[in-house]
Amino acid sequence: MTDPGARPPGGSHAVVLGGSLAGLCAAAALAPHVDRVTLVERDRYPDEPRWRRGVPQARHTHNLLGAGQRSLELLLPGLLGDLRDLGMVEVRMPQDMLLLVAGGWVDRFDSRHTVLSGSRDLLDWAVRRRVRELPAVEFREETEAVGLVAGHGDSVRGVLLRDRDPSARTGWSEPYEREADLVVDATGRGSRAPAWLQSLGHQAPEETVVDAGCAYATCVFEPPPGHTADWKCVLLQSTPEEPRSGILNPIENDRWMVSVAGLGGERPPLDHAGFVDFAKRLRSTVLYDAIRDAKPLGEVYGSGRTENRRRHYERLTRWPDRFLVLGDAVGAFNPAYGQGISVAGMSALVLRRALERAGTRGTGRIPAGLTGPLRKGIARCVDAAWMLSGNADLAYPGAADGPLPLAARLGKRYTDRLLKVATTDRTVATALFDMTHLLAPPQVVLRPRVLASVLRGPRTATPASTSPPTAAPASASPPTAPSPGPAAGARLPEERP
Ligand SMILES: Cc1cc2nc3c(=O)[nH]c(=O)nc-3n(C[C@H](O)[C@H](O)[C@H](O)COP(=O)(O)OP(=O)(O)OC[C@H]3O[C@@H](n4cnc5c(N)ncnc54)[C@H](O)[C@@H]3O)c2cc1C
Known part of the structure; x- marks a missing residue:
């Protein structure tokens, strides 16, 4: 028919x-x-x-x-304006974030990168x-x-x-x-x-x-009464050694959407008490500190395939x-x-x-x-x-079939070092964000200035700080301008002549 x-x-x-x-x-x-x-x-x-x-x-x-x-x-020209008008929140990265990567807390500065945060239903x-x-x-x-x-x-x-x-x-x-x-x-x-x-x-x-065995759980919260902070978002990334991550995102109508994840087989609980307790066991307690007195506005939902x-x-x-x-x-x-x-x-x-x-x-x-x-x-x-x-998930136990190939092992060693240097070096951090926001090809983190900094290693002799940085940190890096990466006048590969 x-x-x-x-x-x-x-x-x-x-x-x-x-x-x-x-x-x-x-x-x-x-x-x-x-x-x-x-x-x-x-x-x-x-x-x-x-x-x-x-x-x-x-x-x-x-x-x-x-x-x-x-x-x-x-x-869809005009869409970003719609999203802001509807209450989605622009989060400057990493200026408005408490961002813990594998190498430590990332200094908060204006890299010109933003993420737009809101509920998926609204988007x-x-x-x-x-x-x-x-x-x-x-x-x-x-x-x-x-x-x-x-x-x-x-x-x-x-x-x-x-x-x-x-x-x-x-x-x-x-x-x-x-x-x-x-x-x-x-x-x-x-x-x-x-x-x-x-x-x-x-x-x-x-x-x-490539399956790192990532299981998500998410709950929406009303921030505690009188909550004030100099950040809008918390992002605690996992590592193969500490395979638990968490994110607190601001969403429309002054709410927080909070997701926690376990990798390598650990599943976050789907009840409120268990969810909050899981947050306590992330790589930092800042997310737990934020939500322990916050009011859950709905159920905790688990995710399917990841x-x-x-x-x-x-x-x-x-x-x-x-x-x-x-x-x-x-x-x-x-x-x-x-x-x-x-x-x-x-x-x-x-x-x-x-x-x-x-x-x-x-x-x-x-x-x-x-x-x-x-x-x-x-x-x-x-x-x-x-x-x-x-590639990053290959490092998690069970994600790869057999031992990691040499190229993946070398790539991981470079990335581990990059993530340490990026915590305090703004040029390296900006290149990292250019890549992770898919605004530049991965080779951007091999540009000469970035490569030299990564090979030299972290500038500070002391290990990365154990507490999150404030919005205007006394940076360990010299006050270099952000890298002239594509963040500001970003052009996707499809736009280039
Ligand atoms: C837990 C989780 C968190 C995520 N977070 C992010 C994030 O922060 N940022 C990001 O960029 N991406 C994120 N993603 C990925 C993102 O959700 C998807 O990439 C995005 O939805 C685009 O997917 P899609 O349109 O290809 O497929 P889907 O979103 O899966 O949609 C498929 C559509 O097809 C319809 N459909 C299915 N079968 C048929 C059929 N036979 N006939 C007609 N219709 C059909 C379905 O009803 C649905 O509407 C996340 C994914 C998950 C699982």
């Missing part, structure tokens, strides 16, 4: 599967370049910023890194609101994608969908075809694309998995034209690094750039041969994040 009236006559039509952030970004990238975009989402969206089943991770802290802010604003709602304003985009809620429709040769000519139907025995209608010139799968970690490819006679992609997992679609030699996969469906990361949304945004920009180059706007068609090469561009976005999360 084919869905009647599914395509504008003579116009180009793209279908995006999955309406969370990767799907919304893809729809925003496609909208100026095709006549119609259909965004297919299994859930019914809540009218307000509220949790929904299809994005279970929305109960946990979400930070929008530099690359995520930049790419979302490029895709999704605000992005959705902007995408709904795009005339080319049609939302199709309570509709599930169940397969691809093969076209001529090695290509896809549509997708198999079914609609929620409470009167049907399965709760769903019979599947029907929806034709499209391009199908984009953004259905997240649970994507069925490997099986769909196999059903069309293609191979499933190879997978790489392993780093990438599917190497770019390695497949045969690929069905007019089909693309992006977002968590291609690369999903340990959430402790906060990268997923940024990679989704960057991947959507790669798609937009390809459409611009192909000159599709106003032509009523999407040319053949676009998606095969695009897989590599999307894989490069995943690479940038994987270099951090996938």
Whole structure:
């Protein structure tokens, strides 16, 4: 059965599967370049910023890194202003943070980097609101994608969908075809694309998995009455020796969203007393001190899957034209690094750039041969994040199959030293943030000035301070200007000529 009236006559039509952030970004990238975009989402969206089943991770802290802010604003101009107006909090990193990395507490200074902090429900709602304003985009809620429709040769000519139907025995209608010139799968970690490819006679992609055994628990708090502090956010990172981390994020309506995590098999408790007690056993008690008298505003929620997992679609030699996969469906990361949304945004920009180059706007068609090469561009976005999360997590017991390869061991030794030097050296710290915000390639931490400082080692003979620094520390570094890294006039790789 084919869905009647599914395509504008003579116009180009793209279908995006999955309406969370990767799907919304893809729809925003496609909208100026095709006549119609259909965004297919299994859930019914809540009218307000509220949790929904299809994005279970929305109960946990979400930070929008530099690359995520930049790419979302490029895709949906005005969005960052919306987010601030809606109460999301801009946190200058590390000036407004108590930041404990493996090498110690990081001095607080203006690196020009910020993270945007708020509830994930609010972020999704605000992005959705902007995408709904795009005339080319049609939302199709309570509709599930169940397969691809093969076209001529090695290509896809549509997708198999079914609609929620409470009167049907399965709760769903019979599947029907929806034709499209391009199908984009953004259905997240649970994507069925490997099986769909196999059903069309293609191979499933190879997978790489690095699992540090990270288990999250999150609770929202009202700060204690009269609370004042010179920080907005607390971030206590784990180490393989002390595999527990914690983050306190400010979110809209003067609340804190607090997540704690155990790695290597330790699971934080899901009751309030146990949660607070777990916070006491982090690498510092500052987070515990902040929340012990704070009022919990809801339950403690645990998280599901957090392993780093990438599917190497770019390695497949045969690929069905007019089909693309992006977002968590291609690369999903340990959430402790906060990268997923940024990679989704960057991947959507790669798609937009390809459409611009192909000159599709106003032509009523999407040319053949676009998606095969695009897989590599999307894989490069995943690479940038994987270099951090996938590689760093290899150091946790059980994450790697067998002993660490030499390159990984050397990389870890350099990173360990870098994280010590970055606690007091602002140029090194800024380069570190350029990299972790995905605004510069990982090689930024090998630039001559950074390399020299790291090889020289920490400037102070004394070990890193055991108590967190205040906002205007007497820095052990000379008052160098922040590195001329890309933080201020940041340009993502996709924007560079
Ligand atoms: C605990 C946790 C914390 C995180 N914290 C951060 C953070 O701080 N910063 C950050 O950048 N990232 C973070 N992430 C990652 C981030 O949540 C994802 O990268 C982001 O949601 C983009 O994912 P996505 O859109 O590809 O997939 P998802 O968000 O998983 O969405 C998939 C969508 O597809 C829909 N869907 C699924 N199957 C079908 C189907 N067959 N048909 C139709 N619709 C379907 C679902 O309903 C859903 O809407 C975190 C992740 C976790 C688990």
